[in-house]
Amino acid sequence: MSTNVASAFDVQRIRRDFPILTQRIHGKPLVYLDNAATTQKPQAVIDAMVRSYAEDNANIHRGVHLLSERATQAYEEARVKIQKFLNAPNAREIIFVRGTTEGINLVAQTYGRVNVGRGDQVLITHMEHHSNIVPWQMICEEKGAELKVLPITDEGELRMDLLDGLLTDRTKIVAVAHVSNSLGTINPIKVIVEKAHQRGIPVLVDGAQAVAHMPVDVQALGCDFYAMSGHKLFGPTGIGVLYGRLTLLEAMPPYQGGGDMISAVTFKKTTYNAVPNKFEAGTPNIAGSVGLGAAIDYLKALDFTAVSAHERELLAYGTRVLGAVPGVRIVGTASHKASVLSFVMDDVHPHDIGTILDQEGVAIRTGHHCTQPLMERLCVPATARASLALYNTKEEIDALVGALAKVREIFA
Amino acid sequence: MDLRELYQEVILDHNKRPRNFRVPDPVNRRAEGYNPLCGDKITVFLYVEGDVIKDLGFQGTGCAISKASASMMTDVLKGKTLEDANRFFDQFHDMVTAPATAEVKSDHLGKLAVLSGVREYPMRVKCASLAWHTMKAAMQAENNVVSTE
Numbered sequence: 256m257s258t259n260v261a262s263a264f265d266v267q268r269i270r271r272d273f274p275i276l277t278q279r280i281h282g283k284p285l286v287y288l289d290n291a292a293t294t295q296k297p298q299a300v301i302d303a304m305v306r307s308y309a310e311d312n313a314n315i316h317r318g319v320h321l322l323s324e325r326a327t328q329a330y331e332e333a334r335v336k337i338q339k340f341l342n343a344p345n346a347r348e349i350i351f352v353r354g355t356t357e358g359i360n361l362v363a364q365t366y367g368r369v370n371v372g373r374g375d376q377v378l379i380t381h382m383e384h385h386s387n388i389v390p391w392q393m394i395c396e397e398k399g400a401e402l403k404v405l406p407i408t409d410e411g412e413l414r415m416d417l418l419d420g421l422l423t424d425r426t427k428i429v430a431v432a433h434v435s436n437s438l439g440t441i442n443p444i445k446v447i448v449e450k451a452h453q454r455g456i457p458v459l460v461d462g463a464q465a466v467a468h469m470p471v472d473v474q475a476l477g478c479d480f481y482a483m484s485g486h487k488l489f490g491p492t493g494i495g496v497l498y499g500r501l502t503l504l505e506a507m508p509p510y511q512g513g514g515d516m517i518s519a520v521t522f523k524k525t526t527y528n529a530v531p532n533k534f535e536a537g538t539p540n541i542a543g544s545v546g547l548g549a550a551i552d553y554l555k556a557l558d559f560t561a562v563s564a565h566e567r568e569l570l571a572y573g574t575r576v577l578g579a580v581p582g583v584r585i586v587g588t589a590s591h592k593a594s595v596l597s598f599v600m601d602d603v604h605p606h607d608i609g610t611i612l613d614q615e616g617v618a619i620r621t622g623h624h625c626t627q628p629l630m631e632r633l634c635v636p637a638t639a640r641a642s643l644a645l646y647n648t649k650e651e652i653d654a655l656v657g658a659l660a661k662v663r664e665i666f667a
Numbered sequence: 668m669d670l671r672e673l674y675q676e677v678i679l680d681h682n683k684r685p686r687n688f689r690v691p692d693p694v695n696r697r698a699e700g701y702n703p704l705c706g707d708k709i710t711v712f713l714y715v716e717g718d719v720i721k722d723l724g725f726q727g728t729g730c731a732i733s734k735a736s737a738s739m740m741t742d743v744l745k746g747k748t749l750e751d752a753n754r755f756f757d758q759f760h761d762m763v764t765a766p767a768t769a770e771v772k773s774d775h776l777g778k779l780a781v782l783s784g785v786r787e788y789p790m791r792v793k794c795a796s797l798a799w800h801t802m803k804a805a806m807q808a809e810n811n812v813v814s815t816e
C-alpha cells in the first residue's frame with residue numbers, strides 16, 4: 256500500500272518548488288542531506304516574505320494606518336495557521352519565538368523559575384539536544400534543583416521501564432524530544448505524558464525534528480508545551496513557535512519586558528498584556544511569521560500521508576544500502592524512526608567523511624550534533640549524519656553511497 | 668583543488684600511526700584543547716627542562732587532519748627550545764591562515780608544509796591548528812584548557 260501512496264507522490268515536481276536544489280557544488284549536483292540542521296525553502300515561502308516587505312511592511316499592533324493593519328492581520332493569520340497545524344485548541348496558545356531554543360528557554364525561565372525550587376527535580380532524557388539540556392541545567396543550578404536523566408538503550412530508545420522510578424513527587428517538569436536529531440528515534444510522547452500527568456507533572460516536548468516529518472496534534476499528544484523552529488519546517492530562520500496550554504500560560508510570569516507585552520505602564524507598576532502578547536515583548540519577526548505561515552500552506556497542499564510514506568521508503572532504502580557499505584555502522588537503530596541516518600565508518604573520522612563528501616556535492620552534518628552527552632553514551636566522539644526531507648530521492652542516497660567509496664579510496 | 672592535496676600520503680600516514688601518541692614520563696606541563704565544532708579533544712603533554720622541550724606527547728580523538736597535525740608537531744618540537752616552539756607556532760599559524768591565493772613561504776617549516784592544503788578548506792583550519800594552540804597553552808601554564816572557538 257505504501258508503494259502506491261509513494262508513487263502518487265511526485266518528488267520531481269516537489270523538487271522544482273525549491274530553487275536552491277538545482278545548484279551545483281564543486282561542479283557536482285547538490286545532494287542536500289542536512290535537513291535536520293535546516294531545511295530548504297520553497298519559492299512560495301521566499302515570495303511570501305518578499306511580498307511582506309515589498310507590500311505590507313509596517314509595525315504591528317501599533318498603527319491606525321492601513322499598512323499596520325495589514326501587517327497585524329498577516330501576523331495574526333500566521334498564528335491561526337500554526338494553531339491549526341498543531342491542532343491547538345486556541346490561537347492564544349501559540350507564542351511566536353525565535354525558534355525551539357527560545358521556546359524552551361521561555362518555559363524554563365518563566366514556568367521553571369516559579370515552579371522549580373530547592374530540592375526539586377527536572378526530568379530530561381539522555382538523547383536531548385543541548386537546547387533541551389542547558390536551559391534546565393541553568394534553572395536547576397539557580398534554584399538548587401536536580402537535573403534527572405532518563406537513560407536510553409544502545410539502539411537509541413528511551414528506557415521506558417525506568418520512567419516510573421524517575422517521576423517523583425519532586426519532579427516539576429518533564430522535557431523530552433519528540434524526535435531525536437542525532438538518531439531519528441521517535442519517542443512515545445503519549446505514554447510519557449500519561450505517566451507524568453498521573454502525577455500532575457507537566458510535559459514539554461521539543462518538536463524541532465518532528466514537525467517536518469509527521470502530522471503533530473498537541474491535543475492527541477496531550478503535552479503541555481510544544482516547541483518548534485520554522486527553519487526546520489521549510490520556513491525562514493529566526494521564527495519559531497511555543498505552544499502552551501492556556502491555563503499554564505496565564506499563570507506564568509512574563510519572559511522579557513518591553514513593548515507589546517504590557518497593557519499599562521507607570522513608573523510604579525506595569526500591568527501585563529494578556530496571553531500571548533504577554534510573552535512577545537518588542538517588535539517580532541513579522542516577515543518570518545508570514546514565511547512560516549506560507550510554509551504551512553505549502554505543506555497543507557501536499558498529502559502528508561504520502562510525504563511520510565515517501566520518507567519511510569527513503570529511510571528503509573537508505574538503511575539498507577548504507578548498512579551494506581563495508582565498514583559502515585548505523586548509529587541509532589530504534590524500531591520507530593524518522594528519516595535520519597547517523598553513521599560511523601571504520602576508523603575514518605566523520606569530519607574527514609564530511610569534507611570528502613562535500614567535494615562530491617553531498618552535504619551532510621558531522622560532529623556531535625549538539626548532543627554531546629548522547630555521543631558519550633554511545634561511545635562515539637562524533638557521527639556523520641544524513642538527514643532526509645520530502646524532496647530527497649533514492650538517487651541522492653546512491654550519490655551518498657558513491658561518495659563514501661571516495662572516502663574509502665582516500666583512506667585505503 | 669584535488670582532495671589528494673589535502674589528504675597527502677604523509678598526513679594519512681601520521682593519522683594511521685601517530686607519533687608520540689602517549690603520555691611522556693616524566694611530564695610537567697599539560698593542556699587540553701577542544702574543538703566544539705566537531706567535538707575533537709586533545710591533551711598535549713610536555714616535559715620541559717630549563718627552556719628545552721625534552722619530551723612531549725599527545726592523547727585524544729580527532730579527524731585525520733588534527734591527528735596528523737598533532738603527530739607532526741610533536742615530532743618537530745622534540746628537543747627544541749620554548750622560543751623555537753613559539754616561532755614554529757607563529758609560522759605554522761601564518762601558513763594555515765594565509766589566503767588560499769597567497770604564496771606562502773613554508774620551507775622553514777619543513778615537513779609541516781604538507782598541511783598548507785587546509786587553507787583551501789576554511790572549515791578545517793581549526794582542525795590543523797588545535798594541537799598547536801593546545802601546545803602553546805601547555806607551554807604557558809601547568810594546567811590549561813583551550814578551545815578553538
Ligand SMILES: Cc1ncc(COP(=O)(O)O)c(C=O)c1O
Pocket residue numbers: 291292353354355356357384386387432434435436461463464484625
Ligand atoms: C532536537 C532539537 N532541539 C532543538 C533544536 C534547536 O533548534 P533551533 O536552533 O532552531 O532553536 C534543534 C536544532 O538544532 C534540534 O534538532
